[in-house]
Amino acid sequence: MxxxxxxxxxxxxxxxxxxxxxxxxxxxxxxxxxxxxxxxxxxxxxxxxxxxxxxxxxxxxxxxxxxxxxxxxxxxxxQQPKEKTRIAKGVLELIRDGMTLFINVGSTTTYVAEQLRERRDLTIVTNSISTVASLADHNGSRVFLAGGEVSRSERGCFGRATEDFARRFAYDVLVIGADAMSPELGVLAANPREAELTRALLGNATRVIVAADYRKFSAIAPCIAAPLEAITDLVTDAAPPDALQDALDRCGVATHLAAKSGRITTRTPPPQDVGHSNTNRKTLSFPTEVS
Structure with a gap:
């Protein structure tokens, strides 16, 4: 200085x-x-x-x-640091060495990034400055910052340049947070640019993991980031309300509960006629935002 x-x-x-x-x-x-x-x-x-x-x-x-x-x-x-740590450890159990991941901006995903230091040889693409700080030059992992317009308050990058860069990769896993979750609308975000970035990447990932604590089940947010049909896994710290759990089951989403004991239990949904293939996610359509 x-x-x-x-x-x-x-x-x-x-x-x-x-x-x-x-x-x-x-x-x-x-x-x-x-x-x-x-x-x-x-x-x-x-x-x-x-x-x-x-x-x-x-x-x-x-x-x-x-x-x-x-x-x-x-x-x-x-807010809920212990819960977010448990959730992050739950996400860690779903990640293997050598995977390619996208991790978006968020407080819970920041905890996830810290836990991922236990894995090796990851390829990480992120718009989060905090994630870069946690994982760059560690355990053989390669970290790419999807640059764009920097938001200091969000501590991340957004915009067309960010989306264009992030779309160049094929992901094993997309890890996203949520500002709210709805049985009808799915994963919601407060920031329209964050929601737009998530929507842009849904078709590039084999698996989409939502990391969200129980407060998000009763919260509200204005922007649709991902319908429930587009996600494969929810990692959380408490059982979702019945209406949301039923919707998750119908959409074939596995629910992973990270208990205080450290144990992680998984609710596997019943077989569905329509699976979670990458092709299915590419067919999802969203309203075009007018600038």
Missing amino acids: SDADPKVPHRGHELLDVLARLGGSARNAQIAQVMDVSEETVRRLVKTLAKQGKVERVHGGTYLRGSQDAPMYSGALE
Whole structure:
């Protein structure tokens, strides 16, 4: 950093640089990964920097003092961290070494990216800056940032350039989050650009995994990201309401419950006349957005 404060230790300046590169805020686990130190070291540095007024601490993370996206980030970070960790571990069980994945922007998918450090030789395409920070140059994995217009608050890239780049790959797995889920409309997003990116990639993936905590079952959001027929798996921390579970079963979606005990149970839907082939997803149609 320029104009270095002599009161801040060298490692402290490095941590501030990392936060700046990650858009002003990050989970402590991510900071530790980028700096190649332990989370305990990060916590000690953060404590010192907080006393000096350089950063603010939240549960499990840190943001630069004055960062424009701090309120949004700290709110998302503090919501259900244990549940999101369980969900992320559930997603990890569905991923094998050497797979090609797309991971979208989101707080839950950030947890997924951290868990995926246990896998090797992955090819990861993502529009999430946080995912890049977690997985780049680790365990032989290759990470591609689908660049486009950068949203600091979302900590990711969106737009036509992002979609065009991401469409160049064939994916074993598409990992997406959700702002809400509906029996009738499927996976919903608050950000229309996020929904558009997800829709653009549904036909490129053999498997589509939704990682969503129980709060999303009663939430609302305006944009359709994926109908239930387009997804293959839901990983969550609590059983969906009956209406949603019935719809998931009808659409052939496997529901994986990540319990507090760490056990993951899977509800396998009954056989359906129409399966989840890549060809089926390519035939899905959506209304065209008018710019």
